[in-house]
Amino acid sequence: xxxxxxxxxxxxxxxxxxxxxxFLFTFGQKGWRFIQKGRxxxxxxxxxxxxxRAGLRPYKDKILLSKKMMETFHMDPAKLSRSSVVxxxxxxxxxxxxxxxxxxxxxxxxxxxxxxxxxxxxxLDCTGPISSVxxxxxxxxxxxxxxxxxxxxxxxxxxxxxxxxxHLGLVIxxxxxxxGEIPNA
Amino acid sequence: xxxxxxxxxxxxYAEIRPRSLRILHGGETLVxxxxxxxxxxxxxxxxxxxIQGLSTLLKKKNWQPRARIYCAIExxxxxxxxxxxxxxxxxxxxxxxxxxxxxxxxxxPESLAWGYSRIEPGKHAxxxxxxxxxxxxxxxxxVVALKRELLDEYTSIFAGARVTPIFTIAALARSQVCPRxxxxxxxxxxxxxxxxxxxxxDGNLDSLRVLPWGGExxxxxxxQKLSVSAEQAENLKLQCQDSMPNGEVGQKLHEAIRDSLxxxxxxxxxxxxxxxxxxxGRGSRYPEMxxxxxxxxxGLLRCERLEPAGEGPTAALLGLKNSTESDRPLSIVLRxxxxxxxxxxxxxxxxxxxxxxxxxxxxxxxxxxxALMKWARLAILLxxxxxxxxxxxxxxLKPFLAKKLAxxxxxxxxxxxxxxxxxxxxxxxxxxxPYLDALTVLANAAPPGTRFDSLTLNRRGELALKGNIGxxxxxxxxxxxLIKSAFFSSVTVEEQTPSPDRQRMTVxxxxxxxxxxxxxxxxxxxxxxxxxxxxxGMPFPGMMPGGxxxxxxxxxxxxxxxxxxxxxxxxxxxxxxxxxxxxxFQTRYGLPEGLNPAEAPKPAVxxxxxxxx
Numbered sequence: 001x002x003x004x005x006x007x008x009x010x011x012x013x014x015x016x017x018x019x020x021x022x023f024l025f026t027f028g029q030k031g032w033r034f035i036q037k038g039r040x041x042x043x044x045x046x047x048x049x050x051x052x053r054a055g056l057r058p059y060k061d062k063i064l065l066s067k068k069m070m071e072t073f074h075m076d077p078a079k080l081s082r083s084s085v086v087x088x089x090x091x092x093x094x095x096x097x098x099x100x101x102x103x104x105x106x107x108x109x110x111x112x113x114x115x116x117x118x119x120x121x122x123x124l125d126c127t128g129p130i131s132s133v134x135x136x137x138x139x140x141x142x143x144x145x146x147x148x149x150x151x152x153x154x155x156x157x158x159x160x161x162x163x164x165x166x167h168l169g170l171v172i173x174x175x176x177x178x179x180g181e182i183p184n185a
Numbered sequence: 186x187x188x189x190x191x192x193x194x195x196x197x198y199a200e201i202r203p204r205s206l207r208i209l210h211g212g213e214t215l216v217x218x219x220x221x222x223x224x225x226x227x228x229x230x231x232x233x234x235x236i237q238g239l240s241t242l243l244k245k246k247n248w249q250p251r252a253r254i255y256c257a258i259e260x261x262x263x264x265x266x267x268x269x270x271x272x273x274x275x276x277x278x279x280x281x282x283x284x285x286x287x288x289x290x291x292x293x294p295e296s297l298a299w300g301y302s303r304i305e306p307g308k309h310a311x312x313x314x315x316x317x318x319x320x321x322x323x324x325x326x327x328v329v330a331l332k333r334e335l336l337d338e339y340t341s342i343f344a345g346a347r348v349t350p351i352f353t354i355a356a357l358a359r360s361q362v363c364p365r366x367x368x369x370x371x372x373x374x375x376x377x378x379x380x381x382x383x384x385x386x387d388g389n390l391d392s393l394r395v396l397p398w399g400g401e402x403x404x405x406x407x408x409q410k411l412s413v414s415a416e417q418a419e420n421l422k423l424q425c426q427d428s429m430p431n432g433e434v435g436q437k438l439h440e441a442i443r444d445s446l447x448x449x450x451x452x453x454x455x456x457x458x459x460x461x462x463x464x465x466g467r468g469s470r471y472p473e474m475x476x477x478x479x480x481x482x483x484g485l486l487r488c489e490r491l492e493p494a495g496e497g498p499t500a501a502l503l504g505l506k507n508s509t510e511s512d513r514p515l516s517i518v519l520r521x522x523x524x525x526x527x528x529x530x531x532x533x534x535x536x537x538x539x540x541x542x543x544x545x546x547x548x549x550x551x552x553x554x555x556a557l558m559k560w561a562r563l564a565i566l567l568x569x570x571x572x573x574x575x576x577x578x579x580x581x582l583k584p585f586l587a588k589k590l591a592x593x594x595x596x597x598x599x600x601x602x603x604x605x606x607x608x609x610x611x612x613x614x615x616x617x618x619p620y621l622d623a624l625t626v627l628a629n630a631a632p633p634g635t636r637f638d639s640l641t642l643n644r645r646g647e648l649a650l651k652g653n654i655g656x657x658x659x660x661x662x663x664x665x666x667l668i669k670s671a672f673f674s675s676v677t678v679e680e681q682t683p684s685p686d687r688q689r690m691t692v693x694x695x696x697x698x699x700x701x702x703x704x705x706x707x708x709x710x711x712x713x714x715x716x717x718x719x720x721x722g723m724p725f726p727g728m729m730p731g732g733x734x735x736x737x738x739x740x741x742x743x744x745x746x747x748x749x750x751x752x753x754x755x756x757x758x759x760x761x762x763x764x765x766x767x768x769x770f771q772t773r774y775g776l777p778e779g780l781n782p783a784e785a786p787k788p789a790v791x792x793x794x795x796x797x798x
Contacts, residue, residue, distance in 0.1 A: 035579075039576055062603055069610040073613065137621060148618075178606075
């Protein structure tokens with residue numbers, strides 16, 4: 001191959017520089033736009049991530065609160081079954097009464113109101129010593145079922161000194177009713 | 186000194202003489218003897234000794250910036266040319282000068298170290314020189330050049346000692362210490378074997394000559410005149426510098442020196458004619474030398490010695506120092522092709538091109554030092570990382586972030602479950618009426634001897650009770666206490682009827698509990714003083730009254746064991762109110778301790794300790 005003269009080398013060098021500048025200008029712009037677009041997309045994504053993070057922040061407290069209340073009520077709402085919760089709650093009430101030394105009287109159960117959040121309402125009578133009756137009342141909080149005491153009536157038991165007669169109206173909540181709700185709506 | 190000089194790590198001054206290297210650093214002068222080969226090049230041992238001497242003097246660490254050393258070199262091998270350039274060449278002066286140098290000098294500009302100074306127009310008084318500056322639209326320049334390889338040798342020494350040299354001509358540096366009283370003057374530096382004569386006309390460099398006359402010429406003249414050995418002649422010459430011996434020897438010495446000065450004067454006359462001659466160098470220490478020369482050189486009005494008689498920095502070193510510290514910079518700096526820019530004036534204001542040149546030379550200097558190059562590479566890498574990181578982050582982390590966001594969005598249903606469960610539990614908690622708290626408040630407010638026949642409380646917080654209270658005043662007190670408890674928003678005594686025997690009041694009371702959150706925490710009041718748990722049983726209605734108090738008729742309980750009296754007021758929060766109610770009933774009526782400790786939640790009881798405990 002022939003040795004290139006200095007002027008030819010200079011021409012080639014000049015051509016290479018011109019071509020480089022041309023390609024740099026042409027494809028550089030496209031490349032730069034592509035890079036900028038990628039960065040812009042990432043910024044948008046990062047903004048969304050920040051928003052999501054901000055939205056998730058209160059859930060830490062919410063979870064702690066839920067956990068605490070579940071421990072207080074001895075109940076996990078997710079495990080409540082609509083079909084068996086009434087029966088299970090009745091059994092738990094009976095068990096609590098028996099264990100607490102309270103004699104249960106008749107238990108009347110009425111159907112639920114469709115518009116309400118209650119699954120059913122119950123009325124029951126019981127008698128027992130004052131301590132047992134109060135302990136029985138106290139146990140409803142941690143009985144493990146969504147029971148709300150609707151009303152209580154305390155009267156003395158004339159025939160048995162030292163005992164109280166307790167007439168109790170209670171409702172069992174239907175967790176399914178909350179499933180349709182939009183949270184924080 | 187400006188900040189740039191501080192950045193450059195200080196300045197040194199050096200004079201390179203044929204047999205020694207003299208360095209001025211601060212107030213300290215270092216003389217390093219050097220040996221040359223027959224070709225005039227330095228021996229390796231001399232180079233090594235010079236590097237060692239300089240390094241020891243500077244004591245610089247590798248990471249410290251290089252110091253500048255201003256070097257004055259001897260005039261041997263230096264050529265001067267006066268060049269006239271068109272005034273239009275000012276825009277690209279260096280390039281035009283290069284072309285001129287290429288035509289005027291036997292070597293190419295790349296092989297030369299060269300510098301130039303503009304001959305100031307209108308100041309040249311010499312008519313034969315023709316006031317050349319800027320006549321015919323031309324500018325005159327004085328170009329000084331020497332073989333680049335001569336400087337390369339010195340440069341390698343200074344590079345070894347980690348200093349950056351800036352070269353100029355020693356004769357030019359000496360002129361910096363001259364008073365410049367006359368228009369035409371010259372500086373003669375008398376060395377051991379040769380003398381350097383530099384002349385100026387109107388402050389412009391005119392000529393530079395190396396004269397073959399030095400201290401050894403006087404020594405040889407004494408040796409011949411007195412017929413003594415060279416060593417004795419040298420001693421006699423040195424003796425003459427202090428005081429001239431008397432007698433015949435003195436006379437002969439005087440003649441010998443005069444003869445040699447005549448030779449010098451002839452040589453000077455042949456090369457220069459001017460008004461003032463300044464003498465420097467060790468060879469000019471002969472006290473009568475200025476006077477003799479003034480006599481011998483025609484037209485010479487003034488001849489004086491510049492350097493002090495004792496040891497100290499030479500005129501060249503002083504001139505270099507003056508030029509960097511004053512506003513009289515040396516007009517000529519010898520530049521090699523790869524030499525760093527800048528002039529000898531430390532406080533000179535750098536122009537853009539000067540900055541560029543300084544920048545270039547700094548880069549070259551960094552590239553030449555592995556330690557600095559390592560740091561420079563790291564700095565460049567860091568800079569590239571800083572620039573690239575935002576873009577790289579976008580491309581590298583975007584897929585991960587998108588995936589993570591998609592996963593979070595997919596699991597957002599769990600958040601709804603959490604919300605639902607929490608809402609449900611909160612509803613359950615808020616919907617629970619405060620039965621036991623209400624009972625506690627009633628128990629705290631009831632006066633002794635009260636009997637309740639019935640008590641009804643519903644989910645809406647409506648409380649209805651019916652019972653017997655001792656008298657009307659106790660009814661009023663009971664009602665007042667209920668209101669003061671702040672637990673009820675309203676308390677209504679619907680009916681109060683005295684019993685047939687007028688001993689008791691039958692009352693019917695309605696009360697409305699405040700909503701959750703508006704109710705205060707319920708606390709259990711201490712038992713009345715003197716109350717003994719397990720006292721007489723509670724009577725039923727119609728039974729014999731007795732005991733401190735009855736809540737419900739027939740609720741008297743047999744004592745199940747001694748219950749320690751409460752030690753003080755018990756404070757509890759709302760969440761522990763149910764247990765507080767139980768304890769209240771317990772402590773008042775001697776109920777057994779604990780209802781069902783295994784199942785009941787642990788109350789948040791904070792008992793006030795007894796005094797002394």
